[in-house]
Amino acid sequence: MAKLIIRGGRPLRGRVRVGGRKNSAVAVLPATLLADGVSTLENLPSIDDVRVYADILGGLGCDVQIATAASGNGTITVNPAGFSPLAVPHDVTKRLRASYYLLGVLLARCGRAEVPLPGGCDIGLRPIDQHLKGFRALGADVVIEHGMVRATAPALAGASIYLDVVSVGATINIMLAATLAEGTTVIENAAKEPHVVDLANYLNAAGARVQGAGTDVIRIRGVERLNGCTHSIIPDEIEAATYMIAAAATRGDVLVENVIPKHLDPVVAKLHEAGADIEEEGDVLRLKMNGRPRAVNVKTLPYPGFPTDAQQPMTVLLSLAEGTSIVTESIWESRFKHVDELKRMGTSIRVEGRTAIIEGVERLTGAPVRATDLRAGAALVVAALAAEGETEITGIELVDRGYERVLEKLNGLGADVAREE
Numbered sequence: 001m002a003k004l005i006i007r008g009g010r011p012l013r014g015r016v017r018v019g020g021r022k023n024s025a026v027a028v029l030p031a032t033l034l035a036d037g038v039s040t041l042e043n044l045p046s047i048d049d050v051r052v053y054a055d056i057l058g059g060l061g062c063d064v065q066i067a068t069a070a071s072g073n074g075t076i077t078v079n080p081a082g083f084s085p086l087a088v089p090h091d092v093t094k095r096l097r098a099s100y101y102l103l104g105v106l107l108a109r110c111g112r113a114e115v116p117l118p119g120g121c122d123i124g125l126r127p128i129d130q131h132l133k134g135f136r137a138l139g140a141d142v143v144i145e146h147g148m149v150r151a152t153a154p155a156l157a158g159a160s161i162y163l164d165v166v167s168v169g170a171t172i173n174i175m176l177a178a179t180l181a182e183g184t185t186v187i188e189n190a191a192k193e194p195h196v197v198d199l200a201n202y203l204n205a206a207g208a209r210v211q212g213a214g215t216d217v218i219r220i221r222g223v224e225r226l227n228g229c230t231h232s233i234i235p236d237e238i239e240a241a242t243y244m245i246a247a248a249a250t251r252g253d254v255l256v257e258n259v260i261p262k263h264l265d266p267v268v269a270k271l272h273e274a275g276a277d278i279e280e281e282g283d284v285l286r287l288k289m290n291g292r293p294r295a296v297n298v299k300t301l302p303y304p305g306f307p308t309d310a311q312q313p314m315t316v317l318l319s320l321a322e323g324t325s326i327v328t329e330s331i332w333e334s335r336f337k338h339v340d341e342l343k344r345m346g347t348s349i350r351v352e353g354r355t356a357i358i359e360g361v362e363r364l365t366g367a368p369v370r371a372t373d374l375r376a377g378a379a380l381v382v383a384a385l386a387a388e389g390e391t392e393i394t395g396i397e398l399v400d401r402g403y404e405r406v407l408e409k410l411n412g413l414g415a416d417v418a419r420e421e
């Protein structure tokens with residue numbers, strides 16, 4: 001088990017460059033299997049989830065070349081010429097939630113898919129019924145047996161699909177499956193997250209005909225084949241949000257570079273309400289925080305609402321605020337596991353179902369804590385940076401899944417962070 005040892009209490013100051021968006025990268029990487037030619041993906045984050053996906057594509061017979069530029073940005077070239085659908089590496093798919101995108105891709109490409117039910121962060125029930133409903137509407141026969149999803153469809157045909165819940169994963173999976181289907185597919189009540197748009201941009205650059213991504217109605221006119229293309233992954237707004245929240249919690253002054261400010265509107269609005277001073281210039285957001293944060297209420301919602309993936313770090317900032325904040329988690333049923341660990345550091349938070357009632361305290365104190373999921377780990381890092389004394393965070397591999405070069409980036413901002421394997 002790897003751990004981070006953080007000596008807190010230093011305001012973060014300086015510049016940090018955000019990497020490519022994790023949840024976009026893990027959707028576009030499998031989409032490269034739909035193309036007949038070579039795809040080059042730029043601005044990939046250097047995180048474990050990307051490495052696992054690259055392994056999956058390699059295991060399926062693709063030629064995958066990874067290069068890292070001096071800026072730290074990664075580029076992957078995927079040549080699917082040697083692709084063999086029979087070799088799905090079952091062990092790695094369990095480590096990664098987004099392995100479920102192989103279902104849509106393999107169905108479209110080969111007419112059948114056998115993929116283990118996905119793994120990923122333990123944040124409550126994570127059904128995939130809407131994905132399966134979409135595949136069935138496109139004409140697939142889908143069964144779950146022995147922990148595997150088995151789907152077959154000699155030919156997929158376009159259909160109208162109304163999602164019962166706004167699901168990022170189902171929207172993306174149906175888009176992937178429908179790209180090579182015969183006829184037009186319409187997804188209604190679709191997710192509007194920027195990574196849905198990013199995937200549509202990749203697919204369209206490769207020759208697909210996807211319209212409406214970013215709205216709640218997406219139309220996909222099936223095409224016979226896709227070519228490869230070059231595509232740059234959009235910046236990770238959750239990584240950006242995490243650094244901004246950490247800057248606010250440590251009362252620092254940080255320039256967060258390589259962001260699309262619009263994607264951060266809901267987070268910026270809440271940080272502003274909490275007392276942060278935020279300036280936007282091009283693709284840079286500068287956050288300055290003087291004094292103690294103010295209490296604010298936060299409710300997580302699908303985009304363009306406040307993102308659930310920034311909720312856990314945000315509870316840390318609010319635990320230091322003057323007054324009582326109420327945080328309501330409306331996406332996941334069990335996304336307050338970090339709260340028990342935060343209590344060891346002196347927070348005063350009561351969780352009732354999907355609501356956390358946070359009585360702000362004046363200071364946090366370092367303690368040994370354990371990351372239980374990716375964003376819980378990020379929340380503990382924020383808490384440790386703001387706390388007096390030393391915090392040891394175990395389970396840091398979970399953070400490696402979604403945050404690149406954490407040690408280097410934090411120490412570059414003046415933090416005191418060490419790592420032990």
Ligand code: EPZ
Nearest residue numbers: 023097098126127128129130131165167168169170309331
């Ligand atoms: C994606 O998960 C992200 N993961 C999650 O990021 C993120 O929290 C989530 O979207 C919401 O933004 C990836 O992109 C790999 P959903 P996903 O389908 O697609 C319910 C992180 O920390 N639902 O949008 O699995 C579901 O239970 C992670 O980076 C169904 O009921 O989420 C949830 O309440 C964690 N049936 C809601 O919809 C379904 O078939 C939204 O889930 C699918 C989902």
